Amino acid sequence: MSVSRIMSVAPVTVSMDDPLSKVKELFDRHRFHHLLVAEAGQLVGVVSDRDLLKALSPHIGKLSETTRDLASLNKRVHQITTHKPIVLAPTASVRSAIEIFKSHPISCIPIVDAENRPLGIVSWRDILKTLI
DSSP states (O other), X not given: OBGGGTSEESOOEEOTTSBHHHHHHHHHHSSOSEEEEEETTEXXXXXXXXXXXXXXXXXXXXXXOOXXXXXXXXXXXXXXOEXXXXXXXXXXXXXXXXXXXXXXXXXXXXEEOTTOOEEEEEEHHHHHHHHO
């Protein structure tokens, strides 16, 4: 079975210069854990919700929030993105994706076309769903 059959399609993308406030808003509004980073339509990186949590002040939205805490929302995507992520073509097998997950400490694999344009994303959760 190819990864195109299990991938999440139409992945949400952000650009390298987008502020982390935009990334936070997207994660807060949607139920996904990864955003693809694209420039000129080509994949350049991945940002996870964990990357965002590490970059933001833990005091945002709390009574102890200060101006300095809020300033962490002004950081840019390029400061926290994982550059040059491991990718697969849509024709790659699910077995190939499993092997990548076994050998690398990652939680998603962007699916790209021959021009490195993002088509979808496969997470380890997508693989578990197909096994059940």
